[in-house]
Amino acid sequence: MTGLYIHIPFCLSRCKYCDFYKLTPQEGGNVALFLQCLEIELQRLPSAFSPETVFIGGGTPTALEPENLTTLFECINQSIDLSNVIEFSSEANPGTLTPEKLAIMKAGGVNRVSIGVQSFNDKALRLLGRIHNTKEAVEGYHLVRNAGFENVNIDLIQSIPGMNPQDILDDARMAINLGPEHISYYNLIYEQGTPITKERDEGRIAPPGEDDEADHYFAVKSILEEAHYGHYEISNFCTPSHECKHNLLYWQGGEYLGCGPSAHSHWKGARFGNIQNLQSYCDRLLRNENPFDELERLPAEDKARETLVMWMRLLRGVDKKAFYELTGSEVDALCGQSIREMEEESLLQQFENHVALTKQALFISNSVLSEWV
Ligand SMILES: C[S@@+](CC[C@H](N)C(=O)[O-])C[C@H]1O[C@@H](n2cnc3c(N)ncnc32)[C@H](O)[C@@H]1O
Ligand code: SF4
Structure with missing residues (x-):
C-alpha cells in the first residue's frame, strides 16, 4: 500500500492551538499560483506511483472557493493514476462547507470527509478560536451527509480547559447521536508559540490535571464502545471496517508521498519534508527544482x-x-x-x-x- 498526502496551506483564520502551516486571507498567499505549482509537483512524482489512499489536509481544503476547488480536483485527477484508490479523504472545516463545494469534492473522487468539529460546546469552540459554533458544526455534518458521503469522520479534541466531566461526555454523546463512521479524539497539544500556549503560560486558562484527563479519556472510551465504536488506535474509534486506511499506513510504517508546502514523505526508506513557506515552495517548483529537503535516512x-x-x-x-x-x-x-x-x-x-x-x-x-x- 502507498498513500498520497496533499497539504492545502490556507485557512480562513488561525485557531489558537494550531501550528500546522497555513496562511489566512489577511496574510495573503496566491491560491492560483499555489494550484499551478501543486500541479507541477504532482507531475514530478514517479510515473509508476499509483496510491491506494489519498488524503487532502491542511490547512483547510474547504477554505478554497468553488472554482479553485474544481481546479484542485482536475489537477489531481489529471496528474495522478487514481485507479487503485480505495480511500480518498478530505478534511473539512464546518465553517466553510457549502453544498456546491461538497458536490465538487464528490465529483473529484473524495469518498471520506473528515470534519474538524473539535467540540459541540460553544464556550470551548470560542476558547479554541474556531470560526464556527455548535449549530454550524451540526449543520456542516448534515450537509456532508446530504451530499451523499457514506464515510465521515468527526474530529474532537480532548482536555479543553473549562470543560467539566458532563460537558465532555456530552461532546461524545453528540458525536454518537450524529452517527459518523469514525471519531478521532486527540488530546489538545500545547504547541510552542501558539496563542493558547501563551494563555496557559500566563495562567489565563487552566488545563485539567493528568489524572482528570485520564479519567475523562476512559469515560469517553467507555461510552463510545457502548455505542459500538471500536477503539482501534489510541485516539481513534470507528464502526466496523471504517478504520482510516491512510492513517493505518502511517502507523504501520507504510510509504507515502506528500505534496504542498510543509508536507512530509516517507519514500524508499528516506524521509523528506517540503519547504514550509508557500512562496519558496512555488519559487522552487517554478525553477523546476525539488520543493523538499531530505530529513533523515535512518540506519x-x-x-x-x-x-x-x-x-x-x-x-x-x-x-x-x-x-x-x-x-x-x-x-x-x-x-x-x-x-x-x-x-x-x-x-x-x-x-x-x-x-x-x-x-x-x-x-x-x-x-x-x-x-x-
Ligand atoms: C489540520 S486540521 C484540518 C481540519 C480543518 N482545518 C479544521 O480544523 O476544521 C486537522 C485536525 O488537527 C487537529 N489539531 C490541530 N492542532 C491540534 C492541537 N494543537 N492539538 C490537538 N489537535 C490538533 C484538529 O482536531 C483538527 O481537526
Ligand atoms: S485547526 Fe484547522 S482551521 Fe484551525 S488553523 Fe488549524 S488547520 Fe486551520
Missing part, C-alpha cells in the same frame, strides 16, 4: 524501532511476523527484554504473535514506549 535498526513505536499505537498491537517482513528486524531482538519487563508491570500484553499495549498503558503510551527509540 535500519533505528528505523525499525521508530516503526515499532508508531505501530504500537494500534490497539491490536504489532503483528511480529508482518513487522519482520516489513523491517527485516525481529521485535524480540529489538526490545524483547523491555517487553518482558513491561508485561510484568501489566503495561504490555502478548497474544497470537502480537504485542500490544494494555488498557492501563493507553493514556501513558508516550512514556511507556519512549525507551524503545
